[in-house]
Amino acid sequence: MTRAWRLLTPVVLLAAVSLPAPAAVLAQGSLNVYCSVQAEWCQAVANEFQRQTGTRVALTLKGSGETLAQVTAEAANPKGDVWFGGTGDPHLAAAEQNLTVAYKSPNIEKLHEWARRQAEQSGFKTVGIYAGALGFGYNPELLQKKKLAAPTCWKDLVKSDFRDEIQVANPNSSGTAYTAVATIVQIFGEEEAFRYLRQLHRNVNQYTRSGVGPIKAVARGETSVSISFMHDVVTEALAGFPVKAQAPCEGTGYEVGSLSIIKGARNLEGAKRFVDWALTPQAQKLGADSKQFQVPSNREAQLPPQAPRFADIKLINYDFAKYGASAERKRLLERWEREVNSQPK
Numbered sequence: 001m002t003r004a005w006r007l008l009t010p011v012v013l014l015a016a017v018s019l020p021a022p023a024a025v026l027a028q029g030s031l032n033v034y035c036s037v038q039a040e041w042c043q044a045v046a047n048e049f050q051r052q053t054g055t056r057v058a059l060t061l062k063g064s065g066e067t068l069a070q071v072t073a074e075a076a077n078p079k080g081d082v083w084f085g086g087t088g089d090p091h092l093a094a095a096e097q098n099l100t101v102a103y104k105s106p107n108i109e110k111l112h113e114w115a116r117r118q119a120e121q122s123g124f125k126t127v128g129i130y131a132g133a134l135g136f137g138y139n140p141e142l143l144q145k146k147k148l149a150a151p152t153c154w155k156d157l158v159k160s161d162f163r164d165e166i167q168v169a170n171p172n173s174s175g176t177a178y179t180a181v182a183t184i185v186q187i188f189g190e191e192e193a194f195r196y197l198r199q200l201h202r203n204v205n206q207y208t209r210s211g212v213g214p215i216k217a218v219a220r221g222e223t224s225v226s227i228s229f230m231h232d233v234v235t236e237a238l239a240g241f242p243v244k245a246q247a248p249c250e251g252t253g254y255e256v257g258s259l260s261i262i263k264g265a266r267n268l269e270g271a272k273r274f275v276d277w278a279l280t281p282q283a284q285k286l287g288a289d290s291k292q293f294q295v296p297s298n299r300e301a302q303l304p305p306q307a308p309r310f311a312d313i314k315l316i317n318y319d320f321a322k323y324g325a326s327a328e329r330k331r332l333l334e335r336w337e338r339e340v341n342s343q344p345k
Helices: 001-006 039-053 064-073 088-096 113-121 140-146 154-158 175-190 190-203 213-219 230-238 268-278 281-289 326-341
Strands: 009-016 030-033 055-063 082-085 125-140 164-171 203-207 225-229 244-246 254-262
Touching: 001 009, 001 039, 009 082, 039 088, 039 268, 064 088, 064 175, 064 225, 082 088, 088 113, 088 125, 088 175, 088 254, 088 326, 113 125, 113 254, 125 140, 125 175, 125 213, 125 230, 154 175, 154 190, 164 175, 164 190, 164 213, 175 190, 175 254, 175 268, 175 326, 190 203, 190 326, 203 213, 203 230, 213 225, 213 230, 225 326, 230 244, 254 268, 268 281
Parallel strands: 030 055, 030 082, 164 203, 164 225
Antiparallel strands: 009 055, 082 254, 125 225, 125 244, 125 254
């Protein structure tokens, strides 16, 4: 993402209107896309869809938790047409709250089982476009200076050695961080998980707004360890920063990044065309082209060689139905706010 994305200041970008498009597809109107992946990927998607269809694309960049809040607030007067990317739990919550509409793309049969399951579970109100595993990022140079061993397990993060050394996003605004909370609950059981989160709180120096903020801080030497999606660690490493990724020894959760059409979309037909296009291998290749290394959902899309391999990671059987439900999400976030975030260090 751009450096400004770390602060996650909402920003609206317009795809360049000068891009060439066949005459037959010119004047196809405009499409408002809420985008919850990194900025480079968002812009590449907007540019290429406009180039191919002539549809002008306006982007609003926000994390998935903030986008869910915006879609909820705008329910009576929707401003967006499509919500692209971000963790699946908020998309499932939006589907349950009737904030998105059902659409079964003809390309759905070309997707991996986990992406089709996401669609079926939501009544086809959302669909998986990529997947990514949760883990840690760390700066080996900083750890060496501080004589700290790299963490390999969730339980390492609550050791006193890591006091003020860890960053993670705020789960109210970040889908990455909500996935982390839900993952820890599923691994340890809820009561033990919240004891763990209170211990972790003492070691956290900042809760960022965006899920990528912590790994960017690790990359720049501002903190030693982050809780991040592992593909985001790869992005920073390939940019030349001293970071490494680690999958937790106890197991870890994963995201199914999703795509939804917002209920009340002003350009519903354009939104459907966008979904059909976004599920193609050519569209999904734009992620890797933008140096983002999630696993694409189309079976024919090539897995980027730099992407973390799920086969090498101990993944839990993440319960998307339970933790994507709006009531459960609300309950866990309220408990986290009450029992963790409000507590002194």
